[in-house]
Amino acid sequence: MDNKNIMIVASLSASLINFRGDFIKSLVDNGYMVFAAAPDHPSNIRSKLVSLGATPLQFNLNRTGLNPFKDMTSISELKGLIKDNNIDLVFPYTVKPVIYSSIAANQCNVPVVSLITGLGYAFTGLSTKARLLQRFNETLYKLSIRKNKVIVFQNKDDHQLFLDRNIISKEQSVAFVSGSGVNLNQFSFQEKNTSDKVSFLLVARLIKEKGIALYMEAAKILKAKYPQAEFHLIGATETSPSAISENEINELHKEGIIVFHGKQRNIEEHLHKRDVFVLPSYYREGLPRTTLEACACGNPIITTDSVGCRESVKEGINGFLIEPQNLEALIKPMEYFITNPKKIREMGINSRKYAEERFDVDIINKDLIDIINYVLQQS
Structure with missing residues (x-):
């Protein structure tokens, strides 16, 4: 399983450090070559990714708008990154990376393990715009993730919604993790010495x-x-x-x-x-x-x-x-x-x-790496 190339895809460069830094390190420690793709890596984030053992990659992404031409460019660039770096598995998270990376990887016949980190503004459905965006995202999800090897959810409610909206089928392979995890050493415990000043x-x-x-x-x-x-x-x-x-x-x-x-x-x-x-x-x-x-x-x-x-x-x-x-x-x-x-x-x-x-982030990362190992063994 050594020397397999994993590409993690994010919509925001900083999140690769803030939310996936421990995960990247765990993948590297387990013998994977990690490629971290996001738009516009600032020099400080690039340096931190390299220090973790990852190779930073960039692609264009319109994070908030809905422009079909720019979105097609994102998919094309992601396909290029997958081919140029001999990627063996793609691991995207957040809405646009999941959708576009899944389309790109499926067209390249590369397996995808996608992480649904929450459905956000579009699925809150409080405005007409949100409801329209929800229907649009549902369609894109249906087109993009049905061939993914495993879809990882952070809660059972999102999984049920995907089933109810026919975004995925009951036969689709899914898994669950408890969020992105938290580093228990960095966020250490301190007992509260409370007073009347709460x-x-x-x-x-x-x-x-x-x-x-x-x-x-x-x-x-x-x-x-x-x-x-x-x-x-x-x-x-x-x-x-x-x-x-x-x-x-x-x-x-x-x-x-x-x-x-x-x-x-x-x-x-x-x-x-x-x-x-x-x-x-x-x-x-x-x-x-x-x-x-x-x-x-x-x-x-x-x-x-x-x-x-x-x-x-x-x-x-x-x-x-x-x-x-x-x-x-x-x-x-x-x-x-x-x-x-x-x-x-x-x-x-x-x-x-x-x-x-x-x-504990170590528990979450072990679960994710077990899923990745399984998918690569089956591919």
Whole structure:
């Protein structure tokens, strides 16, 4: 099995390090030649990929738009990368890489193991545009992934949706992993020493679907009642139609209701400083990486009882699940932790145990490499 060439395909270069860095290293350690393909590798990402033992490859990709001519160019370039580098197996993740890489690899008779990391904005279906995009993506998925050797899902809900929409058949080979995993050494456990000054943290893209507006409303209400409580927010500002106004966030920051940190890289440090992690998302998640990192660091979790999010919580053990887009449902568990701070330590310990049992990146990577080994043996 040595010297087989694996091409990992991403839509964003940085995600190859942030989400697949440990996976790349594991593949290299298992004797694979790894090629990491994405649009526009900045020099720092390129250097990090090389240090992991991977060969960076570039192709053009229109990440957000729907331009058939540019999309055909992406497929053609991916075919070229597969042929020029004698790729034995393609491993794409996120929507466009899965669709275009699958088409390219199938045309080259190269096996594909595709990872469905969540269905996102299109399958949230909250607007006419989203519903139209959903139907378009369904068609593209049907055309592209039915010949894939294995389709890996991060939750059972997405698999069921693919079956219900006839995107895949019941005979299709599928597997399941618990998200992208979390490095338990990097996101180390620190037991909470809680006081009456309970602090909450939300880390996410600053869009409505992530529940940012709901979190800010809850902060307004709870801050008035419990002035000692803190409500922290981390995230980069967005330009999407559902972006939260940066002015609105800054105004709450000035008023002392929200502590806004903007974009941050040292997330584990912020998780160690804060008590409870909150993600009131109604986005179609795969399995949010942020909740896994919070579990690993020993934070109780408050998140929605919705696709992907619910996977990170054992109800009442390491946190609470709430109804999506329900302000009262969000306020209730937040107030519970404010008035019962001693439960934070107990539930935080349980979060770490859950991370060790289920979300350890070494477990996830072993499962993925076992799948790849199996497919290559059958090819």
